[in-house]
Amino acid sequence: MKKAKSLQRFWAFLLVFVLVATTLGNDSMTVTAAEVESATEISSEPASDANEDKTEEVTSAASSDSSENEESSEVPEGTQTSETDEPEETTEAGGENTETESEITAVSTEDELETEETVTEDVTETSENEKKDTFMVSFDVSGEAVIKVNGEAVASAEAEKDSDLSFQVETGKGYRLKSVTADGADLESLDGSYILKNIQGDTTVSVETEQAAQRMLMRNILRANPEESVTVRISGADDNDGSFLLPVGEIKENAPSFAGYNFVEAKVDQDTIQYVGVYEDIVYYSVGESDAGTILENGREIVLFYESDSSNLNVTYITKVNDTPGSDGGSVTGPEKIKKDSDLTFRVEFNRGYVIDNVKVNGTIINGTKVTDYKWDYTVQKAAQDQEVTVTFKKVNSYKLTYSNNEIRQGNITSPNSGSSFGNGETLKLTLVSDSGHQDGEGTWTDWLLNQLQINGTFVNVPTSYTKGAQATTTLPSGTQVKIELTNVVSEKINTGSRTVDFNKYTYAITITNAYEDIVINSGNFKSNKRPEIIIKQLVGIANNQLYGYEGYTGKWVTGTINTVYKEDKDGNEFYFNILPGYDGNKIKLTGTGMNGISIEKGTYYRDGVTYNYRFKVGYSSETNKQIFLSIEKAGYSVKYDFNGGTGNITDSDTYTAFSGENNVIAITNRVPEKEGKVFDHWELAGTSKEYRQYDRFTISTGTIKYANAQNEFVFKAVWADAEDSNYANLQVKYYFEQENGSYKLDETVSYTVSALAEKNAIKLCTDKDAYPGYIYNSQKSKVIAFASNDKKRQRKLSITLI
Secondary structure (H helix, E strand, C coil): CHHHHHHHHHHHHHHHHHHHHHHHCHHHHHHHHHHHHHHHHHHHCCCCHHHHHHHHHHHHHHHHHHHHHHHCCCCCHHHCCCCCCCCCCEECCCCCEECCHHHHHCCCHHHHHHHHHHHHHHHHHHHHHCCCCEEEEEEEEECCEEEEECCEECCEEEEECCCCEEEEEEECCCEEEEEEEECCEECCEECCEEEECCCCCCEEEEEEEEECEECCEHHHHHHHCCCCEEEEEEECCHHHCEEEEEECEEHHHHCCCECCEEEEEEEECCEEECEEEEECCEEEEECCCCCECEECCCCCCEEEEEEEHHHEEEEEEEEEECCEECCCCEEEECCCEEECCCCEEEEEEECCCEEEEEEEECCEECCCEEEECCEEEEEECCCCCCEEEEEEEEECCEEEEEECHHHEECEEEEECCCCCEEECCCCEEEEEEECCCEECCCCCEECEEEEEEEECCEECCCCCCCCCCCEEEEECCCCCEEEEEEEEEEEEEEECCCCEEEEEEEEEEEEEECCCCCEEEEEEEEEECCCCEEEEEEEECEHHHCEEEEECCCCEEEEECCCCEEECCCCCEEEEECECCCEEEEEEEEECCCCCCCCCEEEEEEECCEEEEEEEEECCCCCCCEEEEEEEEECCEEEEEECCCCECCCCCCCCECCCCCCCCEEECCCEECECCCCEEEEEEECCCCCEECCCCEEECCCCCHHHCCCCCEEEEEEEEECHHHCCEEEEEEEEEEECCCCCEEECCCCCEEEEEECCCEEEECCCCCCCCCCCCECCCCCECEEECCCCCCCCCCEEEEEC
């Protein structure tokens, strides 16, 4: 208050000075104005920029008034007034009122009081601004983000000198923060807010965002948004080139058709792609539907390439049965377009009951190459014009049965005759009879028992017992079915002159059905019931599908496969073998007549220059027709995660095999362990130096089982890194369960950690909403997308809330 009164006295003195100065003339007025400006500057220091501007305006106005007074006509000396005179009004020509110098100074006592009050208020306000200089904080945003101060979206904000300014950054949908800097220096986030501290001047805050990549499989992206479209660019279709709105999904299925042009491929830069999708307004692309989608970054585009029809040839295919168009006889597959002067290759497959009569291309018969019994491939080299392929099939009305009893030892086919015909699909029945009893070299009379029969190159199953009604069935590779049944056992007697000998004669019925091919009985064999023999009937998981065994009749070692017969040796018959990769040597099963009690030995055995790892020995006995059924189970493999000093709850309960299509692909866990002071970087497969990360795939095959340990485990070891040395960051996934009182409780037992590219990736969790019976997934309270960072202040935690 004292300061205000002092300023009032100052301004009163200044007014008196002005009144006196006006008596000195216009030139003195100019000086007086300058003095006023100087005094104003002195009285306002220090002041804010706003107060300085205000002072300048007042000073300028005073100068302007002085100039106007200088332009006015001079006032005679006798008319000048003292400071006690009342103000007078003079009117210039034109009727406009003009303030003279005397009018500026001649004010009423009332006006003077009002002026003093106004000046007093202005000076008081200026005094408060002396205490708080203000500066401007501007926000420069690159990308999609909104800046909020005190909950309000702003582009700039004022802040007092020495003060702090707190603000928040909200990124747009599909974007995440990349950096926040103030005049080039990084700002750190504290509980989601940024603080600009101790402001000393105007400041520019730069906020940079980037699109957030979410690791999702393309099929999941397409399921989530099947009706979306993506802008692509057409190239190579001349007048059709330009932008096109392409539906999401498989690109070749949705690519537009243009007359005279053919779609070739789609690319992003140099990468060929096949699928495109949209999730949360972000475009993803991939090669396969089961691959993870790659985000289409700013500045990149999807281009669909086309080529002119003039460089292609059309290929048409026609199928006939005899001269009638139709597909009953079979099919033909091949490209519908090829490049001019390139080769055309197509495949013809005929149905059972038909054969290929001829294949013509543009009217000329060409020859093919047999692939299987029912498939043939054909090639036209350097096609120069459109190709018309005509395939004519011919229905087969009958097939032929062929055999030679000379190839059937100790037995004969009695009906029907070799060379007989049977209809397309007709059931064919044959009768096979053993020879009569026989006296061997030791004077022993024997029965002849069927132990081998080969039809169309395949050894078929024969009955393993010799009682009436015994039977066995086989399906040939072609689909033809063969059943062999022992239908009759006849006892016969032979008078040798000195005695009568009893023996049995065996009759078999061979029934062949679903036959659409010629039938050839290649060979057959009946063995003596007094001659101990061993026959191989089954080999599964055995290397080269063969055994190496001792043949008692010849006294030699013989390689045997299915239906190979060995004569028993009185010292027993040894057999050696190896197993195929991917089979379990601890799960070998040996069964069959005469195989009870025989054990498999494992070791290292050398026989005729070959190393074997397994062997067994069949002892001699009076049993006849011993049968070997040897099979090995496929090995089961498991996955083990070695935390390498860390902690975690990560398991894989699946059992894998080494065979394609039989659960042979390991999906690396999306969970990672934790270790104090370290960041999980990647998994490393024992025995290799290859890195694996979440969702990576490892295929088990006969070539990769060498990396499994003795327990058939594939061990993935955690590799740790310092945060500043790793490109990856860890994110904790917390599970919260609703309690009876409505609160939510963290369950550490089901919580886990995941990993992502630091500062690069946003993680989206694919939750199993039905994993916890009795609870329902709460999408509103859950946070399934989070930014990965090794800077804990920038991390956002993932959470799953169940009610």
